[in-house]
Amino acid sequence: MPMPTQDVTETMTRLKTLVGEMHDIHGAQGLLGWDLETCMPKAGAGMRAHQMETLAKLAHEKIMAPELAAVLKDARALAAEGRLEPLDTALVREFGRDYDQQIKLPAAFVQELSHTTSEAHPIWVEAREKKDFSLFAPILTRIIDLNRQQAEIYGYQDSPYDALLDLYEPDLTVKQLDALFPPLREELVTLIEKMKAATSPPTRDCLTRNFDVDKQWAFSEYLLGVIHFDTDAGRLDKAVHPFTSGSSHADVRLTTRIHEDDLFAGIGSTLHEGGHGLYEQGLDPALARTPLSGGTSLGMHESQSRLWENMVGRSKPFWQAQYPRLQAMFPEQLDKVNLDAFYRALNVVAPSFIRVEADEVTYNLHIIIRYEIERALIEGRMQAGDIPAAWNEKYTQYLGITPPDDGVGCLQDVHWSHGSFGYFPTYTLGNLYAAQIFNTIGLRQPDVLKAIPQGDLAPLRSWLKKEIHHVGRSETADTIARRVTGESLNSRYFADYLNRKYAGVYGL
Ligand code: ZN
Secondary structure, three states: OOOOHHHHHHHHHHHHHHHHHHHHHHHHHHHHHHHHHOOHHEEEEEEEOOOOHHHHHHHHHHHHOOHHHHHHHHHHHHHOOOOOOOHHHHHHHHHHHHHHHHOOOOOHHHHHHHHHHHHHHHHHEEEEEEEEOOHHHHHHHHHHHHHHHHHHHHOOOOHHHHHHHHHOOOOOOOOHHHHHHHHHHHHHHHHHHEEEOOOOOOOOHHHHHOOOOHHHHHHHHHHHHHHHOOOOEEEEOOOOOEEEEEOOOOEEEEEEOEEEEHHHHHHHHHHHHHHHHHHOOOOOHHHOOOOOOOOOOHHHHHHHHHHHHHHHOOOOHHHHHHHHHHHOOHHHOOOOOOOHHHHHHHHOOOOOOHHOOOOOOOOOHHHHHHHHHHHHHHHOOOOOOHHHHHHHHHHHHHHHHOOOOOOOOOOOOOOOOOOOOOOHHHHHHHHHHHHHHHHHHHHOOOOHHOOOOHOHHHHHHHHHHHHHOOHHHHHHHHHHHHHOOOOOOHHHHHHHHHHHHHHHOOOO
């Protein structure tokens, strides 16, 4: 017998109350985490650990509560019968996905994973310091094994790696990545080869002079105004490793870094985190306190940061309007550097060992290398001990450089010591989504791009908000891509963007 309409309303109200409370706890966890990285006094660390632990315990109790299981079961039945509003159907789908991910893993397994990764972190730190992968290999073998077990618990169709990708980019599979990454890799390797042969390549000299940090800070704050980040609903602070967090669309915490001897380190990270922040501020307030009030996937989130950092922040139209101000701020350093020289300096491409320092082009090869290795490890085609040789071989083959040691090679990233496999591909997906979206804007809304050299970024900000940010997680990344650009993710647009741009910068 179908549930009476009045009970449908009651079920959804109850579900929303429960998920709202969980959302509040996550918001508090986010703020405590932000505080820890930005302004907590050193002596606060001990008490903070207790506070975080208590909140984590509360969150766990909430998700394991029998009442939640019962309400979700009823809500899922209603969604299956088509008796819910579209937004409620999306809420049940997305919350159900989070719920399944959390409760599918047996408590003993979660404990073992957490124990192993806590143990692994200091070992990784020591191995990296000593540049000796063999110290890290035994515990990494255990972590890989646990990830393989995790994939079996979650289940998959083609590759166990699919189950891990899904944790970060819902529904992403190796089949899709196989259509995206190999052609992109070929394009990138060819482009880098061409750039190496350029007769007068640009240099970064004009960016690596001495730039007063207070003035740089003021310029970062100015840039947030230019891109219409709302400082009544967010703020900017300093952090060693910049990130964005916060508790809702109305409270977004950005962080950036300022380097005295690298002007674009600060500008780039402010625009990058600002892009993440605009996504959060652009969410429909009606989605607040539900799992729908967030970016739809890590890849889509990263597309917004990279769009502002690279497609806007490393473009000539943007600096046509903004460069005079920067020059006026740093006359001694930039007076004799014209716009064209400055633009070319922002876009120097050079193969290097460290992913986080890589440029817009080579960055993606760092990611593809990690993807190929991770996938082979999770599919059991490679063992931990094989990583250094495979790593160095791929760097030599794709980037033309061979890491001199494991410290700047396969030990550089923290992700594996945390137990995260399947995360890296989302960084490059961000670039792919950004290029595809930017291409669509150019075709369908050329006026949005024409306003950029006038210093008017409001049309771009509004378009992104309306088309992408507003819907939150109520649409999947693929649904958004198809609705906005007319097709699923296609690496062609990013390859075309890079080929076009760097032909100009490098005179190819
Ligand atoms: Zn980012």
